[in-house]
Amino acid sequence: MGRLSTSVDVAVIGAGPYGLSLAAHLRARGVEHRIFGEPMGPWKHNMPRGMLLKSYPWATSLSDPGSEFTVKSFCTERAMPYHDVLTPLTLDRFIEYGEAFRMRYVPAVESKVLTALETADGGLRASFDDGETINARRIVVAVGLQPFEHLPQDAAHLPAELCSHSGKYGSLEALDGKEVVVVGSGSSATDLAALLHERGISVALVARARQLRFANRPHNRSSIERAMAPLSGIGPGWTLGAYAKYPQLIRLLSKERRIKIANHEALGPLGGAFVRDRVVGKVPTLLATSLQSTETRNGKAVLNLVDAGHAKQSLQADHVIFATGYKIDVSRLGFVNQALLRNIRLEEGAPQLSSHYETSVPGLHFIGPAAANSFGPVCRFVYGTYHPARTLAQHLSSILVRSRPAVQVRPFDRTVLP
Structure with missing residues (x-):
């Protein structure tokens, strides 16, 4: 035909x-x-x-x-x-x-x-x-x-059955009974860590950030709060409000300025407001910790890590989820x-x-x-x-x-x- x-x-x-x-x-x-x-x-x-x-x-x-x-x-x-x-x-x-x-x-x-x-x-x-x-x-x-989906270069050395990107889920059923490490500190990382923990899956969170950041829990805001940091469709504050309302004006700026705005630090890794209490104190977390390399050992993924004090350690898991944006x-x-x-x-x-x-x-x-x-x-x-x-x-x-x-x-x- x-x-x-x-x-x-x-x-x-x-x-x-x-x-x-x-x-x-x-x-x-x-x-x-x-x-x-x-x-x-x-x-x-x-x-x-x-x-x-x-x-x-x-x-x-x-x-x-x-x-x-x-x-x-x-x-x-x-x-x-x-x-x-x-x-x-x-x-x-x-x-x-x-x-x-x-x-x-x-x-x-x-x-x-x-x-x-x-x-x-x-x-x-x-x-x-x-x-x-x-x-x-x-x-x-x-x-x-x-x-x-963005994966760190070190993830390329791991076979697909041992690692994935957070954007692949979906159902979490395939991870039942496994030891899982989530790499990242944003909403995808914290959401998955919370859901895996609540499912009864052994999970740990590894992040370069020195602390996990979460959006403020919403509340009835005072007139002063509304005046100082009005809500917009992408976050609170006059600056984000302008970015949300006037995208056509952003296009008129220089390339360098536009790209900086597109990656505004206020919109960096940030967990959801209702997730903090489901992660902090419940999911084992390694903060200020960077991934140096990965390897496989006895059918498992091994993450070689270094913390802010240059101390090294290795973490082993059945599966690693890279919530790396x-x-x-x-x-x-x-x-x-x-x-x-x-x-x-x-x-x-x-x-x-x-x-x-x-x-x-x-x-x-x-x-x-x-x-x-x-x-x-x-x-x-x-x-x-x-x-x-x-x-x-x-x-x-x-x-x-x-x-x-x-x-x-x-x-x-x-x-x-x-």
Whole structure:
């Protein structure tokens, strides 16, 4: 059978919060598009059940055209408990919300995998695992963080059965009965350490940090606290508030300044507010301790460590989880053709983007975490879906011929459902 070849104005690659939000706005504007990927896939398969989202519930809504279907409205119509800040949002509840958003605003997601992306005939061509090839006038890559898992060099010496990245979980069942070491000090590390401990798995935490940092437990804030450090969608304070509200202005700064802002120290390794008491005093922890090398011995992983006083020790485990974050590197996207890759202007591995999230390759756009070096740290948060969904959808609707009238998205149903 020959390969099916079709065309479309806009192809959206990725069906997480950013892809779904953009598709919702494109649909409302009548822009011809298709969206590909498993809806909320990484949230379903690469984050452990029982995890609590670190962001405030009020700042964890996807972007719909009428700004109506928030996490709060989702919980209200289903008579689920909710509070803007005092009650954490569970992973399961967020996934349920994302699925409800998809059914309401993006009903035609296609769960197939992009295998090749290249330029062709003055446009872009995308090939998929089912054999279909699509010629698109615009392609928007919204793949999230998952392709960019960062492992230390020393992890390369360990076989896959002895080590993994924190982004691989998912179910923790495979670790039952094992001795596990988690390396890292951020939310992924502390979340996993807490969940493993509560599952009855022997776990220890190793971190270079001198102390574990956790977000402050939310409380009803005084007027003085609100004035001195107002809450924003990415954290408290006037500076983070500006980063959250004005990503388009960040893009106008110098490269050095933008990259520094994208990695703002206030957003460094930080555990969730409700995790501190589940880790501190419960999970054995080695702080101010660096990994020097790794080896295998008798079928186990051995971590050779050194502390701040230069004392050395070795730690043995059945499995090591490296909660060592993510590093955007477009070259790691296996579907990007090498000739296309050479034409994408990069800044420390991330694409340099225009005000419309367009790369140096005409018609190719990136949104989500890959845009942080251009638009700042809000791109790493669900809260940041608002900006590209509106900006890019408006831009694309103004330059592409509409194939049909704007779809009328049904109004928000405020009836409380069972």
